[in-house]
Amino acid sequence: MNTRRPPDRRPVAEVMTTDLLTVTADETVLMAWELMCRAHVHHLPVVDGDGHCLGVVDAATLTSTWEPTSPLRARRAVTTLLPRRGPMCVRPEATLAQAAAAMLSAERDNVTVIGEHGDLIGLVTARDLIAALAGAPGHDRPRGSCMPSMYRMEPVLPERQRDTVPHSTVSPD
Numbered sequence: 001m002n003t004r005r006p007p008d009r010r011p012v013a014e015v016m017t018t019d020l021l022t023v024t025a026d027e028t029v030l031m032a033w034e035l036m037c038r039a040h041v042h043h044l045p046v047v048d049g050d051g052h053c054l055g056v057v058d059a060a061t062l063t064s065t066w067e068p069t070s071p072l073r074a075r076r077a078v079t080t081l082l083p084r085r086g087p088m089c090v091r092p093e094a095t096l097a098q099a100a101a102a103m104l105s106a107e108r109d110n111v112t113v114i115g116e117h118g119d120l121i122g123l124v125t126a127r128d129l130i131a132a133l134a135g136a137p138g139h140d141r142p143r144g145s146c147m148p149s150m151y152r153m154e155p156v157l158p159e160r161q162r163d164t165v166p167h168s169t170v171s172p173d
Contacts, residue, residue, distance in 0.1 A: 007133045012099045013092035015132045016113045016122030022047045023078055025054055030074040032057055032081075033066070043110050043125060045087075046078055051119040053089070053112045055082030087112045092121065096132055099124050 022045045023032055032044055042059040061081050067074070088106035090099050092113055102111045103126065113122035 007135075008095060008097035008100075010096050010132060011093050012090055012096060012111075012113055012122070012124050015096065015128045016092070016124045017128065018122045020045055020120070020123055022120070023057075024049070025077065025079050027078045028075045029062065029065075029078055029081060032078045033062055033074075036062065043123060044078075045112065045120055045123060046082060047120055053087050053114070053120040054079060055087045056108075056110050056112065056123070057081050058109065083108075089114045090124075096124075096129055100129055103129075 021035060021039050021041055023035065025046055025048055027046075036042070036044055036059055044057045046054045046057060048054055057078055065081060085106070088102045088108060088111045090102055090111050090113055092115075094102075094113075099111050103109060109126040111124050112120055113124060115121045
């Protein structure tokens, strides 16, 4: 007897990613890009100091708004890339069908999963839904809490190249 639930009735808690790389609202677009590239992720939740999700920056939005000729634009706050409407949220007990409906309603490819107090506890992407539908085995994901990024990385030029590069009037921060 097969006791497995159909994919559309499974709770999002079974497929959500909980080991998330997040950034705080004051991080720059450049930092978000760097973190996404280094971590090989396509979605980067932006959280406030209390762990509440303000929105999710995705790689498509970041690359479509990138302006390589404007250093000031690369150093603007990552919150400038967030959709005007806040993130679409579901609870961990919501079904995959409900998560898919939320994504369609919001016209996004992700939905955040929030805990009892509105704190970010996970993320479900369209890829997660497709994997669940295909019956792909889930990889073990830690069930820990989401923490804002712990490191601040800034791209810098090596010492010997600093003197040969024209000086900019843009401040580092």
